[in-house]
Amino acid sequence: MLSLGSLAFLNPWILAGIAALPILWWLLRAIPPSPRRQAFAAVRLLLGLEDREREAETTPLWLLLLRMAAIAAALIGFAQPVVNPASRVLENREGPLLLVMDQGWASAPDWEARRATAISALDEAKEAGRSVMFWRLGEVALGGQLPPVADADAIRPGLLGLEPASWAPDRARLVTALENGDLTLPGETIWLHDGLDHGSAGALLTALERAGPLRLIGPSETARAVVPPRLEDGRLAVGVLRTGDQPISVGVAAIAETETGAERRIAVAQAGFEAGETAADAFFDLPPELLREVTRVILTDGASAGGAALANGAIRRIPVGIVDPGRDASVVSLTSASHYLRKAVTPFADVREGTLSEMLERKPAALILADYGAIAEGDRVALTSWIEDDGGLLIRFAGPRLAASISDRLGTGAVVAERDALLPVRLRRGGRVLGGSLAWSTPRRFGPFDPEGVFRRLEANAEVEVRTQVLAEPSPELSQRVWASLDDGTPLVTATALGGGHVVLFHVTADAEWSSLPLSGLFVEMLGRLLALAPGHAPAVPEEGALADTLWRAELEIGARGIPQAPRGASDALAGERLAELRAGPGIAPGLYARADYGERRAGEPTELVVNMMLAGDTLTPMPEAPASATVETVGGTEPVHYAAAFLTLALLCALADVIGTLFVTGRLSRNTQARNMAAGMIAALILVPHSGLAQGTASTDRAAVEATAETTLGYIQTGDARTDRISARALFGLGFTLTQRTAVEPGPPVGVNPETDELGFFAVLYWPLTGDTVPSAKALSQLADYIDGGGLLLIDTQSGASGFGTASASQMRQIARALNLPPLAPVDQDHVLSRAFYLLDRFPGRWRGGRVWAEAAPERSQAEVEGDIPQFDRVDDNVSPVIVGSADWASAWAMDPQGSFMLPVGRPGDRQREMALRFGVNLVLYALTGNYKSDQVHAPEVLRRLGQ
Numbered sequence: 001m002l003s004l005g006s007l008a009f010l011n012p013w014i015l016a017g018i019a020a021l022p023i024l025w026w027l028l029r030a031i032p033p034s035p036r037r038q039a040f041a042a043v044r045l046l047l048g049l050e051d052r053e054r055e056a057e058t059t060p061l062w063l064l065l066l067r068m069a070a071i072a073a074a075l076i077g078f079a080q081p082v083v084n085p086a087s088r089v090l091e092n093r094e095g096p097l098l099l100v101m102d103q104g105w106a107s108a109p110d111w112e113a114r115r116a117t118a119i120s121a122l123d124e125a126k127e128a129g130r131s132v133m134f135w136r137l138g139e140v141a142l143g144g145q146l147p148p149v150a151d152a153d154a155i156r157p158g159l160l161g162l163e164p165a166s167w168a169p170d171r172a173r174l175v176t177a178l179e180n181g182d183l184t185l186p187g188e189t190i191w192l193h194d195g196l197d198h199g200s201a202g203a204l205l206t207a208l209e210r211a212g213p214l215r216l217i218g219p220s221e222t223a224r225a226v227v228p229p230r231l232e233d234g235r236l237a238v239g240v241l242r243t244g245d246q247p248i249s250v251g252v253a254a255i256a257e258t259e260t261g262a263e264r265r266i267a268v269a270q271a272g273f274e275a276g277e278t279a280a281d282a283f284f285d286l287p288p289e290l291l292r293e294v295t296r297v298i299l300t301d302g303a304s305a306g307g308a309a310l311a312n313g314a315i316r317r318i319p320v321g322i323v324d325p326g327r328d329a330s331v332v333s334l335t336s337a338s339h340y341l342r343k344a345v346t347p348f349a350d351v352r353e354g355t356l357s358e359m360l361e362r363k364p365a366a367l368i369l370a371d372y373g374a375i376a377e378g379d380r381v382a383l384t385s386w387i388e389d390d391g392g393l394l395i396r397f398a399g400p401r402l403a404a405s406i407s408d409r410l411g412t413g414a415v416v417a418e419r420d421a422l423l424p425v426r427l428r429r430g431g432r433v434l435g436g437s438l439a440w441s442t443p444r445r446f447g448p449f450d451p452e453g454v455f456r457r458l459e460a461n462a463e464v465e466v467r468t469q470v471l472a473e474p475s476p477e478l479s480q481r482v483w484a485s486l487d488d489g490t491p492l493v494t495a496t497a498l499g500g501g502h503v504v505l506f507h508v509t510a511d512a513e514w515s516s517l518p519l520s521g522l523f524v525e526m527l528g529r530l531l532a533l534a535p536g537h538a539p540a541v542p543e544e545g546a547l548a549d550t551l552w553r554a555e556l557e558i559g560a561r562g563i564p565q566a567p568r569g570a571s572d573a574l575a576g577e578r579l580a581e582l583r584a585g586p587g588i589a590p591g592l593y594a595r596a597d598y599g600e601r602r603a604g605e606p607t608e609l610v611v612n613m614m615l616a617g618d619t620l621t622p623m624p625e626a627p628a629s630a631t632v633e634t635v636g637g638t639e640p641v642h643y644a645a646a647f648l649t650l651a652l653l654c655a656l657a658d659v660i661g662t663l664f665v666t667g668r669l670s671r672n673t674q675a676r677n678m679a680a681g682m683i684a685a686l687i688l689v690p691h692s693g694l695a696q697g698t699a700s701t702d703r704a705a706v707e708a709t710a711e712t713t714l715g716y717i718q719t720g721d722a723r724t725d726r727i728s729a730r731a732l733f734g735l736g737f738t739l740t741q742r743t744a745v746e747p748g749p750p751v752g753v754n755p756e757t758d759e760l761g762f763f764a765v766l767y768w769p770l771t772g773d774t775v776p777s778a779k780a781l782s783q784l785a786d787y788i789d790g791g792g793l794l795l796i797d798t799q800s801g802a803s804g805f806g807t808a809s810a811s812q813m814r815q816i817a818r819a820l821n822l823p824p825l826a827p828v829d830q831d832h833v834l835s836r837a838f839y840l841l842d843r844f845p846g847r848w849r850g851g852r853v854w855a856e857a858a859p860e861r862s863q864a865e866v867e868g869d870i871p872q873f874d875r876v877d878d879n880v881s882p883v884i885v886g887s888a889d890w891a892s893a894w895a896m897d898p899q900g901s902f903m904l905p906v907g908r909p910g911d912r913q914r915e916m917a918l919r920f921g922v923n924l925v926l927y928a929l930t931g932n933y934k935s936d937q938v939h940a941p942e943v944l945r946r947l948g949q
Helices: 012-030 041-046 061-078 111-127 152-160 172-179 201-211 337-345 356-362 377-390 400-410 521-531 644-665 673-691 693-710 722-742 778-789 810-820 863-867 890-894 913-930 933-938 940-946
Strands: 002-004 007-009 081-083 097-102 132-137 188-192 214-218 230-232 235-241 248-257 263-273 279-284 294-299 308-310 318-323 349-353 366-370 393-397 427-432 469-472 482-485 491-498 501-506 551-558 591-595 608-611 631-634 714-717 751-753 765-769 793-797 825-827 854-856 883-886
Touching (some): 012 061, 097 111, 097 201, 111 152, 132 152, 235 263, 235 294, 248 279, 318 337, 318 356, 337 349, 337 521, 356 366, 356 377, 377 393, 377 501, 469 491, 722 751, 722 765, 765 890, 765 913, 778 793, 778 810, 890 913
Parallel strands (some): 188 214, 318 349, 366 393, 393 501, 714 751, 714 765, 793 883
Antiparallel strands (some): 002 007, 230 235, 248 263, 263 279, 294 308, 427 469, 591 608, 825 854, 854 883
16 A cells, blocks of 8 residues: 555555556557658549548547546556545554553543544554553553553553543643653654643643654544533523534533433533634523422533533522511411411422521521511621522512511601612502502402513413502612512512522512412412522532541442443542542542541531532633644544545546547548437436436435325424424324324324425424524425415424413514414414314413413404304314414424333423323314314204204
């Protein structure tokens, strides 16, 4: 093999034929010989005759060059040129080969390719008769010994069984050995690095360059990392780190552990990087019951110990203190405010009760004051400091005591100049009650929640009544501090930020005296959303000396590939000083650590520690640029590209062109029909053969159309996002499986369509997961408009769980509605045929519940129809509504893998939310296939009565 950089020839000896091309030039110019001029008198008798056979005097230059190109292409093709050959022989230098291999967490994503590259290097060394020194940058227990100089065969078994470590590579020891001259001088060094600096890459590069020729083999894509999750505005936020500079999107999965110990993926979020950004956040907007189940987060692609992080106490059960001045400790009351609060908060937190001073000493994450009046000055200072400095969450409930303290503070005036810092808004003296001067004629009910606020996706309970409340004083900032209000706009829950924490006020009592809110499930859900704003009880880093003279043992380790595993050194105890920074390092794998000593424990000492590879505020630093003398390659190399076939094809084409050129030069092409036909056939072959795949594409399209019309087929609109499209496909597969099991409808495999290019008329139902703010092109919208005009049903799912149209902006929905020429929409109620096409349904949940479903509004009814109580949808034409709009994320509830297991968690364990989502899907398909047939059957008695029968 002849190697010329990245180009090699497998049969280089054939290239010697190219040296004969000048001889070929001479032969072609010399043969046949030029004719000699000879005078012949009888030639005059031939004047006027036409000679039909012509012979060129000399070969034209262009034809000569064409023939030489054909021969040269054939020679090069038979020499088998290859770009990026699979193997490369080491240079013949004195000294052993030093093979250095990063073994840290950043090597895990492409570890198999790294090991294969290292084995290939061993094979090359064996062929070249070179000994090898193999240095693994990751092992801890080397006993201070240097790696021996050995044959490649002796090193191979250890390399085959080598696995990456769960910490960063330790390069300092190799630098020391090179600087001290402890290593045998290598003839060549190959370093398989992970692309990250780790604080010592520059020193090692300098030392290796001094030692001799250096060959660097790095990753095609540097590993990414995540920092431990945190709570931000009620959402789970995960920081993602990278070293590149191109705009990309990185997926992060939230993992929970089931009661059986198995793991399940709760949700996936995307961290979007702009050009030049090295850190970005992925946000999970999860219900509280799922949020507290998250145990770790992990990258969806390229997972590693650095690409996974355990969730510490910051997002799990938190300590909450309840202070109820009206509680009598000697009496068990089931109607007290503390009882309602304890029952509502217990699913989310560890609850403690006591006085305000006692709770402040415990430093809880959240503190709930039930109708607490005037706060003593000492407690006020401590409480303010706890909120501002520790980020505490203070939740206050109104009541007679708070109302009285406001009256005492106001005195005879209506309003004081300054607002109480421990109240989010200024309050008016007196309350609003039934029968008072500021009286309601009837109890008030909840108004809708802000779709972007803390209580997003919650549905106001129409049965909750408010009879009494304290009133907020109108002010310019009041609208920004209202988190919930009544149906008449009166603030009911107000809040504000105070330093690093929050102060929240319910303008009603925590018991059922002023309202029925504590008697409803909405009370539990609202408190769950609020507690998501509280900080965790686990400190980011223990205080200095807090872990002194303690011993710890790993309960759970995160492996190099980001997967939890049993501790490898379960019997080894670690000194607390080594865990002080809660950061993984050599010999300290990321994971969960518990106290291993049984001595006397000081107050406030932690009994459990979470250690992660990365911490908040960390960054990833790429390796410095390689020295100019070093050879730089990529792990796994680039796939070899063979060009023999291309050159042989070129030689064949040149030969065909030579035939056509010869016919032209000799004049036979113009007067010989057979020659012209042969030339035309050659030209047609050259043109048509490269395009022979077109007919196959047409046949494939036709075949897809036949398959789509041969049976009921459910389709989904491709969004371009791989995860969304994959879930949509699995969702329609799961819905089709359910239909086959329960109904006479047996759908075929689901089909993804591009509305710009594909025919849509084959599908009875099209599922459109509307994500982001992008609007399809005008051509795509035109195709969709034709689809619904032709009788198709388009299910638009914004997947946000909001009561309205979710994350789809108003302008986006307006553009879509205008382009599709949609009719007026109205919420689907129990009279709609969609709620009774197969199952009787009163709600239509998906992964989210509580949102509304919208369909074509019924026409206006006459007065006679209203008085006769005729159902509104009896007047709708037999065609189905052209569009159904919702935000429940039905795809996540329907998605099923090929084994028949549901892919994503939905609702709380044991509830019927997924079953109701599947029933909605069954009703939807039957509604699309049967129209209002079911509505006619349900109302048949009324129809017969109107017909006089």
